[in-house]
Amino acid sequence: MPNDSHAIPTNLRVIPRDQHPVSRKGISQNALRVLYRLREGGHQAFLVGGAVRDLLVGGHPKDFDVATDATPEQVKHLFRNCRLIGRRFRLAHVVFGREIIEVATFRANVDDGSGDRQVHDGGRLLRDNVYGNIQDDAVRRDFTANALYYTVEDFSIHDYVGGYEDVQNRLLRLIGDPEARYREDPVRMLRAVRLAAKLDFRIEAGSAAPIPELAPLLAEAAPARLFEECLKMFLSGHAVASFEGLERHGLLPSLLPETGAALAANRSGALRRMIIEGLRNTDERVAAEEPVSPAFLFALLLWPAYCRTLIALQGEGVHAAEAQRRAADRTTVHQLDTIALPRRFSLPMQEIWLLQTRFPLRQRKRVMRTLAHPRFRAAYDFLVLRQSASEGHAEDVAFWREAQDDPDHAIAAHPDAAPDTSDPAPEDGEPSSPRKRRRRRRRGPATAG
Incomplete structure (x- = not known):
């Protein structure tokens, strides 16, 4: 069962604009349009997740996600260019040409029966559409660095779980009990390695400790989802660091068994x-x-x-x-x-x-x-x-x-083929080369003499 939000200590810290480097200049104009429209519609709206984290460390995010107290249906009512997607997580996509701003409703940890949540016996979260407030939403996120909320109301950052300090210390820390969070979604183990590689962060010791033992849980993840995660890991400019992270945390044998x-x-x-x-x-x-x-x-x-x-x-x-x-x-x-x-x-x-x-x-x-x-x-x-x-x-x-x-x-x-080796399993681990075929010289007909 997912962690109870009341068991995870939260303490709101508001970082005012003059104490952080996040500027509207680094934020997509379309994301700003969504934030302002939601506020004008009477809803809370925050830029959240990887965009805030990346802007804090001097990065240039390509994706901008918004968190709000508006339901997906209310978001759709405000934006004609909106479509609702997802079954596991119900989301609103506001489409501006090629750019999509993902808008998610604040999610709660405790299901009071009003929402839609399904949990596998092993603790894996199959569906989560139970809505709550911003504090509930913060403790439902995976890493503290991804639980930072930027508001256009006064351009401050709201931090409920110590994420701002962890970003300053370049530390990747899971929110809640690490083993329970990995069982809830085993792909989080890969995300931890990928984000640590991308950001040059260190995975906090308590968050790293269960990974080798829980690595076989990746077999429960959807193969299509693991394919997409591999593309993010290896085709985003941090492939070497990601591969070394997989080795270091014992994930390689579960992700690429025969290669391992x-x-x-x-x-x-x-x-x-x-x-x-x-x-x-x-x-x-x-x-x-x-x-x-x-x-x-x-x-x-x-x-x-x-x-x-x-x-x-x-x-x-x-x-x-x-x-x-x-x-x-x-x-x-x-x-x-x-x-x-x-x-x-x-x-x-x-x-x-x-x-x-x-x-x-x-x-x-x-x-x-x-x-x-x-x-x-x-x-x-x-x-x-x-x-x-x-x-x-x-x-x-x-x-x-x-x-x-x-x-x-x-x-x-270079008329000749490469020479053959008689060793069927050379030291370099590669198969032997094909045998060089010698062309036989044809003998002419025997002559009497």
């Missing part, structure tokens, strides 16, 4: 180095406002799992091409139990993997077909990353770098 097992078995650490290098490149692309692909991201994150599965199939004597296809399918299907990876991403991911086997091949027709493949560039970038795990790929990288500009010259300069 493969990394644990990889004694050299080469596969982990490859992942870290790939995530670092992703962070650099985000910082440069360059596009990033979920297909490439998951090709990277699941590569250790694919390699481990492929090595096992090779050890069973499965033919190389068949082993590669089976490994790709098996890795994808197993991961779908946890994360709902859409086919529009899983299929290109598999193509990136399978194209790796073409890179040691130098025959002209094969080279031209590989260059023409729609996934070639992504696969080549992936090959470059593989050098982080094994220097044995340097020759392939050099060949295909040159082949993109002048394939005929590259083929003439």
